[in-house]
Amino acid sequence: MSNKTIFLVDDDPTFIETTKIALEGAYNIETAKSGKECLERVGAMKPDLIILDVMMRHLSEGVDTSKKLGEDAATKDIPVIMLTGVNEVYDLESEADKSQFRYDLWLEKPVEPDQLLKEAEKLVGK
Amino acid sequence: MENNKSSIIEVFSPDLQYIINSSIKFRWVAGGGVLILPFILSFFDYFVAPLPVIITAIVILLYNIVFFYLEAGNKKKTDVKEKFKTYVRMGWMQIILDYCTLMVTLYFVGGLHTILFYLLLFHIIIGSVILSTRYMYVMSIFSISGFYIVSLLELKRIIPNYNLFHLSNDLSHKLVVTESAIHFVILLGAVFMISLLTGRIKTDTVKLIEVNDNLKENIEYLKALEKRKSKFMRFSAHQLRSPLATIIAALNVLTRKMVPLDSGRAESLLDGANEKAKSLLELVIDLLDLSGLREGRRKVKFENNFNLVNLIEEIIHSLIEQVTNKELKIYRNYTLDSMRHEYSGYFRYEEEFKNHLNDLPAGTISQGDKELLKHCFYNLIQNAVKYSKPGGNIYIDFLDRVEDDEHDGTENSLLMIKDEGIGIDKEFLGDIFVEFVRSPNAKEVENDGTGLGLSIAREILERHKGAIGVASELDVGTTFTITFPVLIA
Numbered sequence: 001m002s003n004k005t006i007f008l009v010d011d012d013p014t015f016i017e018t019t020k021i022a023l024e025g026a027y028n029i030e031t032a033k034s035g036k037e038c039l040e041r042v043g044a045m046k047p048d049l050i051i052l053d054v055m056m057r058h059l060s061e062g063v064d065t066s067k068k069l070g071e072d073a074a075t076k077d078i079p080v081i082m083l084t085g086v087n088e089v090y091d092l093e094s095e096a097d098k099s100q101f102r103y104d105l106w107l108e109k110p111v112e113p114d115q116l117l118k119e120a121e122k123l124v125g126k
Numbered sequence: 127m128e129n130n131k132s133s134i135i136e137v138f139s140p141d142l143q144y145i146i147n148s149s150i151k152f153r154w155v156a157g158g159g160v161l162i163l164p165f166i167l168s169f170f171d172y173f174v175a176p177l178p179v180i181i182t183a184i185v186i187l188l189y190n191i192v193f194f195y196l197e198a199g200n201k202k203k204t205d206v207k208e209k210f211k212t213y214v215r216m217g218w219m220q221i222i223l224d225y226c227t228l229m230v231t232l233y234f235v236g237g238l239h240t241i242l243f244y245l246l247l248f249h250i251i252i253g254s255v256i257l258s259t260r261y262m263y264v265m266s267i268f269s270i271s272g273f274y275i276v277s278l279l280e281l282k283r284i285i286p287n288y289n290l291f292h293l294s295n296d297l298s299h300k301l302v303v304t305e306s307a308i309h310f311v312i313l314l315g316a317v318f319m320i321s322l323l324t325g326r327i328k329t330d331t332v333k334l335i336e337v338n339d340n341l342k343e344n345i346e347y348l349k350a351l352e353k354r355k356s357k358f359m360r361f362s363a364h365q366l367r368s369p370l371a372t373i374i375a376a377l378n379v380l381t382r383k384m385v386p387l388d389s390g391r392a393e394s395l396l397d398g399a400n401e402k403a404k405s406l407l408e409l410v411i412d413l414l415d416l417s418g419l420r421e422g423r424r425k426v427k428f429e430n431n432f433n434l435v436n437l438i439e440e441i442i443h444s445l446i447e448q449v450t451n452k453e454l455k456i457y458r459n460y461t462l463d464s465m466r467h468e469y470s471g472y473f474r475y476e477e478e479f480k481n482h483l484n485d486l487p488a489g490t491i492s493q494g495d496k497e498l499l500k501h502c503f504y505n506l507i508q509n510a511v512k513y514s515k516p517g518g519n520i521y522i523d524f525l526d527r528v529e530d531d532e533h534d535g536t537e538n539s540l541l542m543i544k545d546e547g548i549g550i551d552k553e554f555l556g557d558i559f560v561e562f563v564r565s566p567n568a569k570e571v572e573n574d575g576t577g578l579g580l581s582i583a584r585e586i587l588e589r590h591k592g593a594i595g596v597a598s599e600l601d602v603g604t605t606f607t608i609t610f611p612v613l614i615a
Contacts, residue, residue, distance in 0.1 A: 011573060012368075014398025017391065018375040021384050057566040085368040109371035113378055 002027055004124050007047035009038040009065065010083070011056040015109070019051065022113030023120060035065035042075055048124040052103075054084035063101050070102040079104040079123040083111065142213045143201065149220060149252050150193050157186035160231055167235065175288055178234045186227050193220065221253045225269060232273065237280045237287050243273055243309065250317050254324045262325070266317035270310055277306050361562045365409055369402035369574065405574035412578040415501070416561070419585045426495045426589045434492045434499075434539065435460050438522060441504045445511050452516045461525040492526070492539055493613055494590050502586040505579040506543050506606050513547035513571055513604070520545050527612060537612045538592075544605040550598040558596060559584045567600070
């Protein structure tokens with residue numbers, strides 16, 4: 001098992017659990033239930049990858065969190081996977097443009113456990 | 127209404143501008159014609175007094191110069207209403223001035239004998255486009271009568287006659303009177319027909335403009351509706367997709383036996399998936415309810431006599447488990463004017479209330495769809511229970527008869543549901559009845575709410591010609607106020 005850490009941020013506990021099961025064989029997994037919690041803990045944790053749900057309690061919570069991560073020098077180089085239940089583009093209500101915030105990979109839920117593991121390996125290595 | 131009027135002006139203003147513009151051009155020719163009229167007539171050996179006619183021609187040309195510059199100035203105006211007003215004023219001035227100069231010209235080129243009086247027709251036709259139908263008739267009769275009166279005055283030798291034919295004035299009175307009378311009748315007939323036609327065209331134009339405006343409005347409305355519908359579809363699809371994604375993800379992990387199936391983790395995954403499946407079903411049911419109401423598939427079945435107090439009590443009773451678990455107190459205050467009963471005291475508990483329920487008159491009746499109203503009230507009371515903090519109070523106030531100040535004679539029923547719960551974020555309060563809109567703090571309490579309960583409640587009230595309002599403060603509480611007519615027209 002690698003000593004690398006993946007930080008899962010999602011407000012749906014069942015989804016967190018399934019993602020955790022998919023990845024915990026290869027990585028340390030930390031979880032947070034909100035964007036706010038993610039930002040509070042990310043500095044001390046220094047994860048190697050962050051997996052962010054796009055829409056949590058607030059429609060733009062995932063996007064806002066990703067923007068803030070990009071603005072902070074300590075976190076701006078951590079790769080981010082955005083996970084979303086929204087089709088193709090993030091266009092609900094706020095019509096936000098994907099180019100306005102940073103992410104390394106955009107995946108639509110549900111993601112096959114094997115695929116998620118592969119994508120994680122591509123971004124952080126084994 | 128204001129809009130319609132301004133659009134009528136917008137349509138008529140270019141029309142009027144065109145008419146005034148062309149009548150100015152026409153007047154140059156007419157003025158010139160009058161100027162050379164004495165020479166033409168004398169060429170044919172008619173006798174004409176040239177001086178008054180030439181002076182009249184100069185007057186016509188002079189005021190036409192004034193009109194020409196007035197029109198040129200008015201054309202540039204940007205205020206459509208102001209422009210239109212000036213054109214109407216110019217139209218009136220033209221009608222009056224043209225009539226005066228025309229009468230003077232007619233008088234000096236033969237008066238009662240002249241056949242040039244048919245020029246009055248042109249004048250009346252131009253007038254008829256500017257004037258309303260009623261004024262048009264008045265002006266026509268006035269114009270023709272004026273000429274007839276002048277002719278009669280000449281005939282009676284009260285004013286001199288400028289004879290075109292070198293004839294002495296001993297023309298047969300009878301002949302002239304008959305002739306003039308025939309001309310008078312023909313002219314009047316022609317004018318009335320013209321007036322009828324232009325009047326008809328005008329009303330048709332106004333109708334067309336109205337129809338056009340209505341069409342535009344309808345198209346806008348349909349476009350907005352279509353947009354709303356497709357947005358609703360998009361949101362619905364997303365709302366369905368989210369829980370499905372979680373269920374599939376959980377099943378994926380379980381079918382690959384990535385965790386032992388008899389472990390606690392597997393159990394919690396199954397529980398989670400089960401919860402999501404339930405919320406998915408709730409969502410589908412709510413979506414069907416809402417679309418059924420909107421499409422009119424769910425007909426509103428009005429019943430005349432049912433007891434709203436009992437209805438509210440049934441709802442509270444069905445929620446009693448959650449109420450007890452959270453140690454909530456539901457106070458009810460029923461003011462039943464129709465029965466001349468007022469229960470100003472609050473009933474705190476189910477048991478306490480039951481004693482009074484027996485005393486309640488069997489009335490407190492209302493008109494409405496019992497099943498739908500129950501659904502509506504249930505959604506609101508359930509929300510109050512769901513979002514109340516443990517140990518909090520809920521106040522339900524029901525007044526069965528309230529005078530509606532706006533519409534005389536109609537009476538409303540009023541229901542207020544007040545909680546001391548988490549409240550609604552200001553940012554979301556305005557949209558709280560819109561489908562899928564949920565305050566973030568509500569999602570904290572219950573992540574899987576459908577976001578359709580309030581939309582359904584509002585839809586049901588609209589079907590009852592009622593209304594729903596909300597007041598809320600974050601962390602302090604929320605009050606929903608419902609009114610609907612006692613008798614639905």
